Amino acid sequence: QVQLQESGPGLVKPSQTLSLTCTVSGGAISSADHYWSWIRQHPGKGPEWIGYIYYSGSTHYNPSLKSRPTISVDTSKNQFFLKMNSVTAADTAVYYCARQHRLPGAFVGFDIWGPGTMVTVSS
Amino acid sequence: EIVMTQSPATLSVSPGESATLSCRASQSVSRNLAWYQQKAGLAPRLLIYGASTRATGIPARFSGSGSETEFTLTISSLQSEDFAVYYCQQYNVWPPWYTFGQGTKLEIK
Numbered sequence: 681q682v683q684l685q686e687s688g689p690g691l692v693k694p695s696q697t698l699s700l701t702c703t704v705s706g707g708a709i710s711s712a713d714h715y716w717s718w719i720r721q722h723p724g725k726g727p728e729w730i731g732y733i734y735y736s737g738s739t740h741y742n743p744s745l746k747s748r749p750t751i752s753v754d755t756s757k758n759q760f761f762l763k764m765n766s767v768t769a770a771d772t773a774v775y776y777c778a779r780q781h782r783l784p785g786a787f788v789g790f791d792i793w794g795p796g797t798m799v800t801v802s803s
Numbered sequence: 804e805i806v807m808t809q810s811p812a813t814l815s816v817s818p819g820e821s822a823t824l825s826c827r828a829s830q831s832v833s834r835n836l837a838w839y840q841q842k843a844g845l846a847p848r849l850l851i852y853g854a855s856t857r858a859t860g861i862p863a864r865f866s867g868s869g870s871e872t873e874f875t876l877t878i879s880s881l882q883s884e885d886f887a888v889y890y891c892q893q894y895n896v897w898p899p900w901y902t903f904g905q906g907t908k909l910e911i912k
Contacts, residue, residue, distance in 0.1 A: 725905060725906075726807075726890050726903035726904050726905045726906050727839075727847060727890065727892075727903045728902075728903065729900075729901040729902070729903075732899065740898065740899045742900065742901075743804075743900065744804060776846055778846075785896055785897075786853075786896065787835065787837075787852065787894040787896055787899075787901075788852045788853070788856075788858075789837045789839075789849040789851075789852040789858060789892075790837075790839075790847070790849060791849050791858060791859070793846035793847060793848075794846065795845070795846055796846055
């Protein structure tokens with residue numbers, strides 16, 4: 681079955697760029713049927729959707745994050761990526777990658793999640 | 804931004820009883836509402852989408868209802884593995900924008 685795994689530095693300095701990778705196994709990221717999302721969760725809070733990418737490279741982002749995140753994909757490696765610039769302590773969170781089905785006019789939930797990776801922003 | 808408000812923050816219920824969790828949207832989301840369960844140290848798990856459709860493999864004791872701004876997740880005959888934090892999530896299909904509530908912790912009474 682499809683599995684997702686996040687990876688990347690656990691510590692990032694303020695003002696620098698956070699970079700994470702999500703590796704998809706057990707299925708093709710180039711599936712026409714899925715979007716691939718990044719979601720984060722601050723300690724003790726509800727999750728926050730960051731954005732998603734389609735295998736073609738088209739993206740959509742949470743408007744409240746004000747153009748800071750960039751999501752990209754490498755179909756040859758079955759991976760997608762998150763970069764977030766100018767990080768502050770407020771970006772300290774557990775970061776998840778997740779899958780959602782691509783259905784015209786509908787959303788059926790984030791059905792598969794990675795285990796998450798903790799990122800701390802601190803000098 | 805649509806704000807999702809969940810109540811209560813903590814709910815104490817005995818095993819075998821039923822639990823009712825509430826979620827309110829700051830504006831109508833039609834039936835574009837999902838529920839997730841999260842246990843400590845783990846990723847959220849999808850339970851319900853479309854306000855009332857159970858995701859694959861979810862037991863029938865989990866049921867969702869509601870529309871527009873008021874939604875409910877009911878868990879009947881609580882099992883020990885059901886004690887966790889539950890989140891509601893609204894989804895605006897286009898342009899895509901998904902927001903979660905702050906969660907309800909379901910604890911053993």
